[in-house]
Amino acid sequence: MTPPGYNPFAVAQQQIDTAAAALKLDAATHALLREPQHELAVTFPVKMDDGTTQVFRGYRIQYNTARGPAKGGIRWHPEETVDTVRALACWMTWKTAAVDLPLGGGKGGVVCDPMVMSDSERERVARGYARAIGHNIDPWLDVPAPDVGTNAQIMAWMMDEYETMAHRRLPGVITGKPLGMGGSAGRAEATARGGWYVAREAAKAFNMPLNSSKTMAIQGFGNVGSFAAKIGKEMFGMRLVAVSDVNGAIRNPSGIDIDALFDHYEKNNTLVGTPGTEEIPREELLLQECDLLIPAALEGVITDKNAGRLKTRMILELANGPTTPEADNILAGLGVVVLPDFLANAGGVTVSYFEQVQNCYNYYWDLDTVRSSLDQKMTQACKEIFERALQEKTPVRDAAYCVSIARVAAACKLRGWV
Secondary structure, three states: OOOOOOOHHHHHHHHHHHHHHHHOOOHHHHHHHOOOOEEEEEEEEEEOOOOOEEEEEEEEEEEEOOOOOEEEEEEEEOOOOHHHHHHHHHHHHHHHHHOOOOOOEEEEEEEOOHHHOOHHHHHHHHHHHHHHHHHHOEOOOEEEEEOOOOOHHHHHHHHHHHHHHHOOOOHHHOOOOOHHHOOOOOOOOHHHHHHHHHHHHHHHHOOOOOOOOOEEEEEOOOHHHHHHHHHHHHHHOOEEEEEEEOOEEEEOOOOOOHHHHHHHHHHHOOOOOOOOOEEEOHHHHHHOOOOEEEEOOOOOOEOOOOHHHOOOOEEEOOOOOOEOHHHHHHHHHOOOEEEOHHHHOOHHHHHHHHHHHHHHHOOOOOHHHHHHHHHHHHHHHHHHHHHHHHHHOOOHHHHHHHHHHHHHHHHHHHHOOO
16 A cells, blocks of 8 residues: 555654744644554454454544544555554644644544455444444544545444444534435545645646646546546646556546546446557656646655656645655755645545534535535635745645644644643
């Protein structure tokens, strides 16, 4: 799931150290923000379809709750590690603060491969994990959501198990649920759409217009990457020149037909072979010439080994942690504008927050209301962060960290923690 030797939590801590120095944080606050507040590791047994029992390892980490309940997804992956969960919980803390939501940051994970399980096995794993962490979550403490390897159906099973334990209806305990179970309109597209709002505001702030003459390349064609391709064409008419998935990568410098791409993927479950494209090695996707590069897959893919060879003016990080600090330094020297993950992909948690709000007062918004509310939140967040970046002549990531960490530090101090 992450490149060999890459520790995402070490990267997250390094980013905190940089911001702490810029903010001149006192030693106690700096130390508090470098580590998770609460870590839960669980093991739970699950009866499989063949009659055997497997014991699964899982985690739930509440990184910081000074600004509100922990918020963050649950990942199912055979290579899940506690350091990955720590890093993502950390980034969720800054993400909710960046868009000024009354939430903290958290993350969860189960070491498993959902691709080799039947639906009934996935349901039993979901319910087993919900039982294992159930006494540590609730709408006012910690609110999980889907992430890599999980989906709305898995969230519905977890919510049902939790409500069985709690003996009452609490739909706000989990977000990313199906619409019929208290989910929100616009949630599936929210991460990508929020990212494009960020790209739009960055284009204005940094004088890099986005229009039909501009090009984009996307690494990853899951939920986020596929919506990014659609919305980029819909909002700006941008041409997709390269895209990759787990099976390979394709390109067409003149532009890939989006409709043909989706049609081919739906029929063949791979991008490779889409009419009018040529296959390229997956590792070359990031090196394609484009105006906007969108990493929407794994952590740690832009490093000091390839950053100097990127041929783009702007990077929209829809994946979590795709760029290492060493790569950030190289890209800054080249004048590449990097829109950092915890701002760029905050649309997902923002609409998750909207889902919590709707659950609380049992009244649900239409799609236009969700989209306009998301636009307003993301635009305001960009205004504050981009203004700081331009005034201080600093990379956007550094500005975003300073804004977010200052907000969390202030909440810690108001509570009397430090």
